[in-house]
Amino acid sequence: MASRLENNVFNFATVAGDYARQQFQASFSAGGFCGRQWAPRTSRWGKKFTHPVMNDTGTLSKSIEKEAKRIDIVGRRSNNTRIFRKGAYYWIYTTEKSVPTKGKRGRKTDRYKNYAAVHNTDPKFGLYTVNQYSSRRPVHRPFIGFSPKIDEHIAAHFIDKIFEGFPQT
Numbered sequence: 001m002a003s004r005l006e007n008n009v010f011n012f013a014t015v016a017g018d019y020a021r022q023q024f025q026a027s028f029s030a031g032g033f034c035g036r037q038w039a040p041r042t043s044r045w046g047k048k049f050t051h052p053v054m055n056d057t058g059t060l061s062k063s064i065e066k067e068a069k070r071i072d073i074v075g076r077r078s079n080n081t082r083i084f085r086k087g088a089y090y091w092i093y094t095t096e097k098s099v100p101t102k103g104k105r106g107r108k109t110d111r112y113k114n115y116a117a118v119h120n121t122d123p124k125f126g127l128y129t130v131n132q133y134s135s136r137r138p139v140h141r142p143f144i145g146f147s148p149k150i151d152e153h154i155a156a157h158f159i160d161k162i163f164e165g166f167p168q169t
Contacts, residue, residue: 008163009162010068010088012161014068014088019154020147020150023149024092028058028060031052033141034148034149038141039141060094069089070086071085071088072085072086092144094144
């Protein structure tokens with residue numbers, strides 16, 4: 001049987017992760033992430049589209065998935081001492097892939113098949129351009145990741161879940 005603290009840690013990770021995932025999905029309807037609006041379209045080709053930025057088919061916002069799991073690490077170190085750790089994790093990731101869609105520009109064939117890789121990669125690490133003939137880099141519109149606003153909300157509302165059921169002093 002798991003201890004109360006283990007259950008509380010897992011419940012905290014799940015509740016905080018669900019809240020963060022909801023905020024990531026809400027960023028599409030808000031038109032920005034973490035209180036900052038996404039950059040508008042600037043190219044002539046892009047300006048002809050009237051749908052909201054990053055929300056053409058809704059595939060990207062629907063592809064934000066989660067995985068919550070308990071962790072039990074048991075083993076031995078090289079000096080023969082035991083390792084025993086318990087905890088929990090909550091992963092948030094996207095499952096969207098670039099697929100051919102009628103009326104769209106086409107399928108991406110390079111290594112950045114995931115739309116999330118283009119928009120969430122730090123610009124100094126993403127060494128790719130808009131196309132093979134240009135040196136211009138794409139606009140980054142982050143929709144998932146670290147957010148001080150989400151961290152503050154979690155700290156203010158969910159930290160108490162860890163100590164639920166323990167004696168108050």
